[in-house]
Amino acid sequence: xxxxxxxxxxxxxxxxxxxxxxxxxxxxxxxxxxxxxxxxxxxxxxxxxxxxxxxxxxxxxxxxxxxxxxxxxxxxxxxxxxxxxxxxxxxxxxxxxxxxxxxxxxxxxxxxxxxxxxxxxxxxxxxxxxxxxxxxxxxxxxxxxxxxxxxxxxxxxxxxxxxxxxxxxxxxxxxxxxxxxxxxxxxxxxxxxxxxxxxxxxxxxxxxxxxxxxxxxxxxxxxxxxxxxxxxxxxxxxxxxxxxxxxxxxxxxxxxxxxxxxxxxxxxxxxxxxxxxxxxxxxxxxxxxxxxxxxxxxxxxxxxxxxxxxxxxxxxxxxxxxxxxxxxxxxxxxxxxxxxxxxxxxxxxxxxxxxxxxxxxxxxxxxxxxxxxxxxxxxxxxxxxx
Amino acid sequence: xxxxxxxxxxxxxxxxxxxxxxxxxxxxxxxxxxxxxxxxxxxxxxxxxxxxxxxxxxxxxxxxxxxxxxxxxxxxxxxxxxxxxxxxxxxxxxxxxxxxxxxxxxxxxxxxxxxxxxxxxxxxxxxxxxxxxxxxxxxxxxxxxxxxxxxxxxxxxxxxxxxxxxxxxxxxxxxxxxxxxxxxxxxxxxxxxxxxxxxxxxxxxxxxxxxxxxxxxxxxxxxxxxxxxxxxxxxxxxxxxxxxxxxxxxxx
Amino acid sequence: xxxxxxxxxxxxxxxxxxxxxxxxxxxxxxxxxxxxxxxxxxxxxxxxxxxxxxxxxxxxxxxxxxxxxxxxxxxxxxxxxxxxxxxxxxxxxxxxxxxxxxxxxxxxxxxxxxxxxxxxxxxxxxxxxxxxxxxxxxxxxxxxxxxxxxxxxxxxxxxxxxxxxxxxxxxxxxxxxxxxxxxxxxxxxxxxxxxxxxxxxxxxxxxxxxxxxxxxxxxxxxxxxxxxxxxxxxxxxxxxxxxxxxxxxxxxxxxxxxxxxxxxxxxxxxxxxxxxxxxxxxxxxxxxxxxxxxxxxxxxxxxxxxxxxx
Numbered sequence: 001x002x003x004x005x006x007x008x009x010x011x012x013x014x015x016x017x018x019x020x021x022x023x024x025x026x027x028x029x030x031x032x033x034x035x036x037x038x039x040x041x042x043x044x045x046x047x048x049x050x051x052x053x054x055x056x057x058x059x060x061x062x063x064x065x066x067x068x069x070x071x072x073x074x075x076x077x078x079x080x081x082x083x084x085x086x087x088x089x090x091x092x093x094x095x096x097x098x099x100x101x102x103x104x105x106x107x108x109x110x111x112x113x114x115x116x117x118x119x120x121x122x123x124x125x126x127x128x129x130x131x132x133x134x135x136x137x138x139x140x141x142x143x144x145x146x147x148x149x150x151x152x153x154x155x156x157x158x159x160x161x162x163x164x165x166x167x168x169x170x171x172x173x174x175x176x177x178x179x180x181x182x183x184x185x186x187x188x189x190x191x192x193x194x195x196x197x198x199x200x201x202x203x204x205x206x207x208x209x210x211x212x213x214x215x216x217x218x219x220x221x222x223x224x225x226x227x228x229x230x231x232x233x234x235x236x237x238x239x240x241x242x243x244x245x246x247x248x249x250x251x252x253x254x255x256x257x258x259x260x261x262x263x264x265x266x267x268x269x270x271x272x273x274x275x276x277x278x279x280x281x282x283x284x285x286x287x288x289x290x291x292x293x294x295x296x297x298x299x300x301x302x303x304x305x306x307x308x309x310x311x312x313x314x315x316x317x318x319x320x321x322x323x324x325x326x327x328x329x330x331x332x333x334x335x336x337x338x339x340x341x342x343x344x345x346x347x348x349x350x351x352x353x354x355x356x357x358x359x360x361x362x363x364x365x366x367x368x369x370x371x372x373x374x375x376x377x378x379x380x381x382x383x384x385x386x
Numbered sequence: 387x388x389x390x391x392x393x394x395x396x397x398x399x400x401x402x403x404x405x406x407x408x409x410x411x412x413x414x415x416x417x418x419x420x421x422x423x424x425x426x427x428x429x430x431x432x433x434x435x436x437x438x439x440x441x442x443x444x445x446x447x448x449x450x451x452x453x454x455x456x457x458x459x460x461x462x463x464x465x466x467x468x469x470x471x472x473x474x475x476x477x478x479x480x481x482x483x484x485x486x487x488x489x490x491x492x493x494x495x496x497x498x499x500x501x502x503x504x505x506x507x508x509x510x511x512x513x514x515x516x517x518x519x520x521x522x523x524x525x526x527x528x529x530x531x532x533x534x535x536x537x538x539x540x541x542x543x544x545x546x547x548x549x550x551x552x553x554x555x556x557x558x559x560x561x562x563x564x565x566x567x568x569x570x571x572x573x574x575x576x577x578x579x580x581x582x583x584x585x586x587x588x589x590x591x592x593x594x595x596x597x598x599x600x601x602x603x604x605x606x607x608x609x610x611x612x613x614x615x616x617x618x619x620x621x622x623x624x625x626x627x628x629x630x631x632x633x634x635x636x637x638x
Numbered sequence: 639x640x641x642x643x644x645x646x647x648x649x650x651x652x653x654x655x656x657x658x659x660x661x662x663x664x665x666x667x668x669x670x671x672x673x674x675x676x677x678x679x680x681x682x683x684x685x686x687x688x689x690x691x692x693x694x695x696x697x698x699x700x701x702x703x704x705x706x707x708x709x710x711x712x713x714x715x716x717x718x719x720x721x722x723x724x725x726x727x728x729x730x731x732x733x734x735x736x737x738x739x740x741x742x743x744x745x746x747x748x749x750x751x752x753x754x755x756x757x758x759x760x761x762x763x764x765x766x767x768x769x770x771x772x773x774x775x776x777x778x779x780x781x782x783x784x785x786x787x788x789x790x791x792x793x794x795x796x797x798x799x800x801x802x803x804x805x806x807x808x809x810x811x812x813x814x815x816x817x818x819x820x821x822x823x824x825x826x827x828x829x830x831x832x833x834x835x836x837x838x839x840x841x842x843x844x845x846x847x848x849x850x851x852x853x854x855x856x857x858x859x860x861x862x863x864x865x866x867x868x869x870x871x872x873x874x875x876x877x878x879x880x881x882x883x884x885x886x887x888x889x890x891x892x893x894x895x896x897x898x899x900x901x902x903x904x905x906x907x908x909x910x911x912x913x914x915x916x917x918x919x920x921x922x923x924x925x926x927x928x929x930x931x932x933x934x935x936x937x938x939x940x941x942x943x944x945x946x947x948x
Contacts, residue, residue, distance in 0.1 A: 042885055079878060082885070085832050085839050086650055090643070090875055097642035114755045114834040122759065123642075136755050178744070180751045436801065462803035470801075476794035478858075478906070479787075486784075487791045491803030495784035497812065501776060506783060513784070553803055 033069045033329045034077050035060070035316060036095035038088065038106030038116055039131075041080035048108035048308050052130050053078055054301065055312030056105060058293075059320075069320050069329060076316075077101060085115050092116040096123045102329045103128060105315045108308060110134030117144045126331045126338060128319060130311040133257075135184065138357040143335060145357050147315050147346075149280030151185050151256055154364045157382045158278045159192035161366065162227065162254060165378075170201040172225035172251075174216065174240065176232030177205040185231035185256050193229075201225050206236055213243040221249050228253050234261040237275070238268030245271040252276065265372040275369045276377060281307035281348045282365040284376035293347040307348065314346030352384075360384055387414045388450070389557050389588040390435070395444035397430050397612075404430045406612040407444065412557070417579065417589045419599040419620075422609035423632060428592045429471070431609070432561055435590070436468050437461050448557070463491045467555035469546040471562045471592075477535035481526060481545055484534050485517035488552030492516075517552060524548040524578065540571040547578070557588045564595045576602050600624065608632070645763050651871040652766035653827045656773045658851040658867040659860065660820030663777065665849070666857035667786065668813035669793025670720070671728040674735035675821050676844035680837070681738065682708040682822025683829035684748050687757045690830070692747070697760040701769075701826040708822020709815045716811035723796070735845055742837040753836030754829075761831035769827065773820055777860050778909060780816070789813050793858070821848075854895055856902030861912060865903050 037056055039049030053076075060074045068074055077099050079091040088107055095101040096119070104120055107113050108131030120127035121141030129137065129146040138144050162168045171193055176182040193200055202223035204216040217240070220228065228244070230237050230253050237259045244251070253259075253275040260277050268275070283294055283304055293313065297305040318341055319334075326334035344351045352360040363379035392410035396403065405427040412418050420428050433439045435446060440455030447453070448464060456464075467488075476484050493513050499506040521527050524544045529537060534545060543563055550558060560579070564572045572595060579602055583589055593599050599606060600620040608616040608623060610632040616623055623629055661675045686704030689695040695703070719730040742748045749755075780786045788809045791799035796806050829835055847870070855866020873891065877884040895903070 041882060080882065080884065085834065085836070087874065089832055090647060090650070093646040094643045094875075094878075111753065111834065111836045111838075115832050118759065118833045134752065136752075140756070457805075458797075458800045459803045459805045462801060468801055470798065474795045474798035474801075476791055476798065478794060479790055483787060483790070487787045487799070487802050487804070490784065490788060490791075493784055497780070497785055497816070500780045500783035500785050510783070549802065 031072050032075050033072045034075050034099055034101040035319065036099060036101040036104040037076055037078040038081060038091055038095070038104050039108050040083040043082040045083040045109055048131055051306055051308035052106065052108050052312035055305070055309035056316045058297065058300070059313045059316035063316070063320055069323055070327060072329070074320065081107065081112065083109065083112060085112070088112045088115045089119060092119045096120070096125050101125065102323070102331060103319045105130055105312065105319070107131070110137060113137050113146070114140065117141070120144065124332055126319065126335060128315050130315040131308060142357070143331065145338065145353060147311055147318060147351055147359050149361050149364060150358060151188055153360055153382060154278050155185060155188045155256065156192035156195065157364050157380050158254065158366060159189060159198070160196045161378065161380050163193070163196040163198045166227065168227040169198055170223070170225045171198050172202045172204070172220045172223060172228040173200050174204045174206060174228060174230045176208050176236055178207045179232055181258055182231040189229050189231060206232065206240065208233065208236060210236060211239060213240050217243045217247050217249065221247055225251055227251050230255045231258065233258045234264040235267060238264050238272055241268050241271040241275060260374070265369055272369050277367050277374065279307060279365050279367055280361060281310045282367060282376040289345065290347045310348035314348050314351065317346060318344050318351060354384065388412065389414050389448070390590065391447040393445040393447065395434065395441045395446060397434060397439060398442045404612050408614050410607055410614065412588055412590060414588055415583060415586060416604045417583055417591060417602055419591045419593060419603035419606040420609065421593065421599055421606060426609040427612040428609055432559060432592050435559060436466070462553050465556035466559065467550035467553045468559040469550050469561055469563060471565065473542050473546060475534040475542055475545060477533065479534060480530065481521065481532050481534055481537065482514070482517055482530040484545060484549050485520050485552045486513050488549035489513055489516055490553070492554045520548040520552050539566050543567065544578070551582065555587065557590065558582065559590045561592050562594060563591070564593060564598050572598055647872060647875050649761070649763045649766045649831065651868050652770040653824050653831065654851060654867040654871050655770045655864050656827070657821050657824035657848050658863045659773050659777050660817040660824070661848050662852045662858065662860070662863040663789070664813050664817035666852050666859070666863065667781065667793060668789040668810060670810060670813065671724070672731040673728050673842070673845050673849065674731035675848045676840040677735040677738035678708040678712060678818040678821035679825035679828065679844070680742060680840035681711050682825030683835055684742060684754065685822070686826030687754050687829040687835055688747060690758055690760070691754065691756070697758070697830060701823060704826035705819045705822040708825065709819035712814040712818025713811055716814040720807055720810040720814065732842065735842060739837045739840055753834060755834045757829050757833045757835065759830065759833050761827045766827055769823065773823070774860065774864065781860065785812070850892060854892065854902055856905030856907065859902065859904045859907050861907055861909060862902050862904030
């Protein structure tokens with residue numbers, strides 16, 4: 001009797017052969033530089049992926065019209081990962097070992113980026129996420145970058161601005177206690193308020209899913225704050241503001257992009273007018289370069305470019321600029337130059353990579369709700385924390 | 387020796403008394419036929435003995451010990467095996483596997499045994515050998531690799547008996563074993579039941595086919611409206627006025 | 639040297655084979671429809687990952703631990719729910735899947751919504767396939783044993799099984815424990831392969847994905863389940879050629895299969911069946927019945943004969 005292992009190795013061999021026959025067409029065409037797009041084009045999180053890809057393809061078209069990368073044509077290799085972790089792993093591995101990409105741009109979500117980054121780092125291929133904002137991404141390794149507005153940089157900049165410009169000295173901080181994003185962001189805000197000479201007069205907790213905030217607002221009112229920082233999501237934000245107005249507390253709310261949704265106004269109505277949210281991008285009052293980009297996008301897709309389009313576009317440009325400086329399209333060849341990117345002028349702002357490869361994006365856009373819509377209030381420049 | 391004893395057994399469903407204070411004795415190595423018109427309570431008694439119903443009152447004793455309401459798998463362990471009126475075979479399994487499962491309670495083997503193969507293999511061989519002997523006994527040896535659902539009706543009936551016998555029962559309960567059989571098949575079945583008895587088993591038979599009942603039973607008990615109206619040899623039963631009235635009444 | 643991409647797809651295939659075999663035991667062999675298999679996978683994945691990350695446990699120990707914890711939860715779920723049957727059991731398992739996901743979402747040690755990242759990348763092709771082969775052998779052994787026959791009897795007719803002395807509750811719990819063990823084992827391998835866990839990866843759709851493998855391959859058939867897991871792992875990758883129509887083709891394939899081969903690709907086909915085909919092909923005679931070596935090698939032939947042996 002043969003061993004069981006022996007029996008099944010034939011099975012495995014059969015499957016291996018079948019698979020290698022299916023996909024043996026992948027030969028690296030000479031004179032091409034490939035950048036892989038990793039993201040969902042179908043499924044729940046497809047909008048982020050589709051927008052990022054459009055931005056990337058626009059950037060690639062421009063680069064190729066202008067002569068390509070070091071004399072080679074730039075090709076965007078795209079694969080749909082459906083936001084599924086297994087597929088994200090497969091696509092990343094395919095980009096690396098079959099397509100031999102010089103860089104991978106994606107995934108737009110933090111979780112997906114973590115899966116892909118582990119593989120990219122192991123294979124020493126550059127991965128730059130144009131969407132991941134959560135913690136623990138660039139820590140994966142020295143080949144991992146991202147080009148997004150991250151809370152640890154944006155929140156302090158916004159805090160400095162409101163303390164200086166609006167003279168908020170007495171601040172109320174409200175956290176959604178069962179929301180990790182909110183808990184983390186509150187920590188950043190709290191420290192930033194202290195650093196900028198403001199004072200947290202009152203701290204209150206709510207929970208995602210709550211609908212009655214009367215007790216919390218009563219306490220807020222007693223502290224007589226100049227303004228409120230709320231770090232949770234838009235639904236609770238809207239209901240919280242309504243309760244504030246109901247109890248006659250006439251202060252404004254500031255929060256992160258957890259509040260950035262049309263639902264905030266739909267639900268909050270008049271109560272959220274004047275509420276402020278920070279974001280990485282605004283199409284209003286653009287610089288000449290950004291205007292050119294917005295016009296080109298509108299001409300092609302008949303809609304306004306959003307943050308994901310702009311960041312996808314910038315991601316390609318940042319990577320290609322590093323390749324050109326290094327005169328190499330090999331990840332190991334241009335990694336150092338990419339890490340040294342300083343003040344790269346993108347359409348979504350200027351990007352500088354800090355020594356830990358976290359992006360310092362400037363300016364941050366502070367948006368305000370006016371007539372039920374988010375409008376640009378101010379572009380706040382950011383400089384590295386001393 | 388008494389194998390099975392029903393002592394004043396009563397079964398009520400809400401207000402309806404399906405079986406009323408029935409006493410029944412089944413001696414070792416005896417074939418007892420349980421007959422009666424439709425709705426007389428035969429199946430209810432069968433279901434009480436096989437653990438599907440728990441009697442409302444009275445006792446059922448197997449080898450002197452009360453078995454009221456015991457789960458059917460425990461009854462099988464004790465040595466009571468049964469067949470079903472509306473055949474319940476493991477249709478997608480082979481004839482051989484059906485009988486092997488019948489031997490479940492008389493064999494050993496758990497997960498550990500399955501994984502450590504070697505001791506299990508000797509046991510498996512023993513199980514298969516035994517199963518084959520029951521198949522041969524019921525004349526199904528040639529069909530062992532067929533799926534049970536592909537057998538003819540008569541064969542399925544016989545397979546049910548083989549499967550029941552594989553649990554090495556003391557008492558075999560047959561629920562209308564001749565239902566749907568043609569006269570030749572019934573004759574062969576009678577012969578087989580006799581041979582099973584000759585192996586030392588005690589048999590309780592619920593049956594409509596009078597020819598079968600009168601032909602092989604040592605004793606016949608008759609039920610009508612949930613009560614036992616007669617109990618005796620086939621000859622005595624055939625001349626019992628109450629029995630004749632009950633059956634004629636039903637027919638009329 | 640085989641391309642790393644194919645190697646990875648094959649590795650994931652192996653993980654799926656292990657998990658699908660676990661579900662096949664519960665649903666295909668014992669006939670208890672479970673729509674919560676991903677929950678057991680997530681329990682094994684998290685338990686193993688927490689053990690290696692927080693306690694520095696060796697990989698193999700963590701895998702075993704994860705599988706055992708999953709099996710334990712299988713038993714725990716089994717006691718109250720296995721008295722249910724059919725649709726009710728399916729709904730209960732579905733509920734269990736959701737509860738597990740929500741608990742993980744709120745459990746500090748599981749990293750809550752952020753999940754667990756930075757899990758050591760310890761799974762690879764060989765570890766996965768060694769365990770997959772061991773799982774297959776285990777399943778074949780179980781299938782041809784008294785235990786396996788009790789499982790099958792319950793699937794075929796629970797009342798008759800009980801009448802044959804099979805304590806159906808006891809065996810159903812064993813089936814759930816064993817099936818969950820393999821889900822947990824696959825989960826542990828997955829955690830140490832993908833290196834990042836998030837509760838959202840173990841939702842209802844994941845359970846359905848695994849169920850699809852069993853159904854496509856042929857419920858109750860071990861070669862079928864292996865083939866089903868293989869096909870459904872490979873197809874999305876192979877279909878990358880058709881770009882955005884990929885998932886359309888994938889869904890279409892499933893629908894097509896269910897219409898034209900409702901019993902699955904290898905429904906009713908067992909290793910012994912395949913061996914008999916091979917013997918017939920090479921020697922021109924039918925193979926000997928039970929006993930001896932089991933498990934032939936071969937695939938892809940159509941299942942016309944339905945000789946079944948364990």
